[in-house]
Amino acid sequence: xxxxxxxxxxxxxxxxxxxxxxxxxxxxxxxxxxxxxxxxxxxxxxxxxxxxxxxxxxxxxxxxxxxxxxxxxxxxxxxxxxxxxxxxxxxxxxxxxxxxxxxxxxxxxxxxxxxxxxxxxxxxxxxxxxxxxxxxxxxxxxxxxxxxxxxxxxxxxxxxxxxxxxxxxxxxxxxxxxxxxxxxxxxxxxxxxxxxxxxxxxxxxxxxxxxxxxxxxxxxxxxxxxxxxxxxxxxxxxxxxxxxxxxxxxxxxxxxxxxxxxxxxxxxxxxxxxxxxxxxxxxxxxxxxxxxxxxxxxxxxxxxxxxxxxxxxxxxxxxxxxxxxxxxxxxxxxxxxxxxxx
Amino acid sequence: xxxxxxxxxxxxxxxxxxxxxxxxxxxxxxxxxxxxxxxxxxxxxxxxxxxxxxxxxxxxxxxxxxxxxxxxxxxxxxxxxxxxxxxxxxxxxxxxxxxxxxxxxxxxxxxxxxxxxxxxxxxxxxxxxxxxxxxxxxxxxxxxxxxxxxxxxxxxxxxxxxxxxxxxxxxxxxxxxxxxxxxxxxxxxxxxxxxxxxxxxxxxxxxxxxxxxxxxxxxxxxxxxxxxxxxxxxxxxxxxxxxxxxxxxxxxxxxxxxxxxxxxxxxxxxxxxxxxxxxxxxxxxxxxxxxxxxxxxxxxxxxxxxxxxxxxxxxxxxxxxxxxxxxxxxxxxxxxxxxxxx
Numbered sequence: 001x002x003x004x005x006x007x008x009x010x011x012x013x014x015x016x017x018x019x020x021x022x023x024x025x026x027x028x029x030x031x032x033x034x035x036x037x038x039x040x041x042x043x044x045x046x047x048x049x050x051x052x053x054x055x056x057x058x059x060x061x062x063x064x065x066x067x068x069x070x071x072x073x074x075x076x077x078x079x080x081x082x083x084x085x086x087x088x089x090x091x092x093x094x095x096x097x098x099x100x101x102x103x104x105x106x107x108x109x110x111x112x113x114x115x116x117x118x119x120x121x122x123x124x125x126x127x128x129x130x131x132x133x134x135x136x137x138x139x140x141x142x143x144x145x146x147x148x149x150x151x152x153x154x155x156x157x158x159x160x161x162x163x164x165x166x167x168x169x170x171x172x173x174x175x176x177x178x179x180x181x182x183x184x185x186x187x188x189x190x191x192x193x194x195x196x197x198x199x200x201x202x203x204x205x206x207x208x209x210x211x212x213x214x215x216x217x218x219x220x221x222x223x224x225x226x227x228x229x230x231x232x233x234x235x236x237x238x239x240x241x242x243x244x245x246x247x248x249x250x251x252x253x254x255x256x257x258x259x260x261x262x263x264x265x266x267x268x269x270x271x272x273x274x275x276x277x278x279x280x281x282x283x284x285x286x287x288x289x290x291x292x293x294x295x296x297x298x299x300x301x302x303x304x305x306x307x308x309x310x311x312x313x314x315x316x317x318x319x320x321x322x323x324x325x326x327x328x329x330x331x332x333x334x335x336x337x338x339x340x341x342x
Numbered sequence: 343x344x345x346x347x348x349x350x351x352x353x354x355x356x357x358x359x360x361x362x363x364x365x366x367x368x369x370x371x372x373x374x375x376x377x378x379x380x381x382x383x384x385x386x387x388x389x390x391x392x393x394x395x396x397x398x399x400x401x402x403x404x405x406x407x408x409x410x411x412x413x414x415x416x417x418x419x420x421x422x423x424x425x426x427x428x429x430x431x432x433x434x435x436x437x438x439x440x441x442x443x444x445x446x447x448x449x450x451x452x453x454x455x456x457x458x459x460x461x462x463x464x465x466x467x468x469x470x471x472x473x474x475x476x477x478x479x480x481x482x483x484x485x486x487x488x489x490x491x492x493x494x495x496x497x498x499x500x501x502x503x504x505x506x507x508x509x510x511x512x513x514x515x516x517x518x519x520x521x522x523x524x525x526x527x528x529x530x531x532x533x534x535x536x537x538x539x540x541x542x543x544x545x546x547x548x549x550x551x552x553x554x555x556x557x558x559x560x561x562x563x564x565x566x567x568x569x570x571x572x573x574x575x576x577x578x579x580x581x582x583x584x585x586x587x588x589x590x591x592x593x594x595x596x597x598x599x600x601x602x603x604x605x606x607x608x609x610x611x612x613x614x615x616x617x618x619x620x621x622x623x624x625x626x627x628x629x630x631x632x633x634x635x636x637x638x639x640x641x642x643x644x645x646x647x648x649x650x651x652x653x654x655x656x657x658x659x660x661x662x663x664x665x666x667x668x669x670x671x672x673x674x675x676x677x678x679x680x681x682x683x684x
Binding site for chain 2: 011047049051052053054055056057063064065066067068069070071073074075096097099102106108109111112120137141142143144146147148149150151153157159164167169171178192196234235236247251278312
């Protein structure tokens with residue numbers, strides 16, 4: 001873990017304002033790292049006291065890398081609990097590893113904290129990170145901590161490993177394959193609408209589940225590993241089921257035909273507009289994959305072994321793009337295929 | 343490279359303002375990635391079209407990881423050329439790999455662009471990144487692109503490799519070792535003061551060098567690799583020579599005694615207060631390391647083979663912390679040992 005000399009403000013020419021007793025401005029960067037992040041360091045990370053971490057892959061294993069950034073007010077809500085923000089940041093990255101079929105190996109994190117952030121927020125964040133990394137069996141390898149005048153900005157690079165040559169890609173779907181998705185779609189979208197827009201309705205337990213799925217998605221690491229050698233293409237559902245199917249279609253050079261009536265839905269999906277809304281809501285972090293029809297029994301058995309339900313929702317056809325059909329086989333037009341950041 | 347569904351603003355309930363014709367708001371995230379970053383993708387990165395990248399270390403090699411974040415207005419100046427910002431972001435991370443003795447293997451980048459950023463800035467940034475990665479013989483493995491309402495925030499994870507068991511650490515300095523530094527100290531500090539504070543004086547060519555060293559530091563990758571097996575401890579100078587010596591002292595459990603009169607200085611160091619100011623200015627990205635006196639000839643020959651000058655500036659003593667002495671051997675008190683981010 002390292003600090004670097006910032007350009008500005010320079011304490012020589014522009015004295016830093018006197019911090020409040022509990023704001024992070026009262027602590028040095030190295031104090032914060034030592035207090036909250038060093039305890040999370042794994043083997044090879046040297047307690048975050050060195051310039052870099054060292055990792056040796058097991059024989060016959062490849063390493064897999066992914067990075068995602070999240071910004072307060074954009075990817076999480078400013079009043080989301082700190083521990084949940086930490087868990088989600090790790091989960092969205094591990095979900096990408098899961099989609100490749102990899103097991104987690106380690107991660108690096110960079111945090112830009114607002115200067116007036118209460119140090120207890122960082123303590124809660126680190127505690128959430130500790131719980132999440134323990135749950136997923138990985139450890140911190142390094143990172144950086146800086147201050148910002150803007151919204152909190154967090155970035156994480158996750159490192160996974162898998163047997164050489166077994167990575168699942170997005171480009172392997174073949175015409176005639178079936179399309180599957182794990183778990184159910186729309187919980188996170190409902191949870192977001194409850195938290196952000198005060199959406200009402202639904203049973204209390206289901207509302208809590210929806211909120212939890214928004215704040216603390218569970219990456220499907222075990223399922224992803226079980227699908228190696230079975231799935232022909234795989235992606236995780238982050239932008240939304242339809243948008244992510246579009247990525248599979250584009251990379252595989254085929255069309256994805258999805259039967260809206262059989263997509264497994266959140267029990268509260270009707271609160272946000274039903275299936276048509278749930279499949280574009282995103283943030284589900286389920287695995288979306290293709291496999292030959294003939295392998296379905298093996299595939300379902302493999303999934304069952306990981307405790308994760310899997311549903312067949314469509315088929316791969318010649319052509320391009322995503323086609324959504326209803327129970328009668330009629331084409332459905334969706335308002336919004338996926339979110340654009342810019 | 344991946345996108346995720348952001349929490350807010352949601353185009354359904356909160357329409358995104360109409361973008362100007364050249365702002366990034368007019369382009370989709372995937373368009374931006376495809377246009378500017380996909381051409382930088384290396385082997386195993388699948389053209390950034392997948393969930394994660396795959397990398398297989400060469401036999402007998404370990405991988406090394408480091409991550410640094412930089413924020414506009416804090417770590418670089420808002421009007422620094424985009425290509426220089428890209429080069430610096432890569433360089434500060436590669437400098438950490440250099441300090442371990444590693445060669446570069448690849449990198450991941452996450453970018454939070456302000457919504458009103460001109461797309462030509464991103465084009466220039468990508469071009470600068472392309473030039474820098476070519477110079478250092480590495481390629482892009484993945485990352486993420488998001489929008490922010492705050493200042494630009496950039497994070498990079500660099501991956502290096504080195505023969506298993508040869509990483510240089512910060513903790514190996516032994517009492518009696520000599521202390522060395524590469525290149526010269528203070529150029530970047532002078533460059534920053536010229537750019538930010540309108541500092542005057544000095545020859546035009548030297549001013550240009552100082553600015554270039556601030557904006558485009560050169561990571562000492564070749565030197566770092568040459569020092570493996572020779573240096574007992576190594577760190578790169580980012581926080582400032584004295585602060586970084588303090589890290590070596592703390593990790594090695596010894597005192598670092600540095601002779602201020604022999605520290606190789608920027609020819610313009612007097613403009614900012616001479617040696618005492620240069621050694622706390624930071625951003626030099628030179629290597630600072632220790633080695634037994636008896637190995638000095640071998641060490642200087644190894645350094646010379648990489649074309650980088652190396653100077654002996656002190657010795658490791660029993661005790662703790664950093665002691666600065668002048669030519670007469672008298673202790674010098676410095677105003678400010680290093681920058682604190684918070």
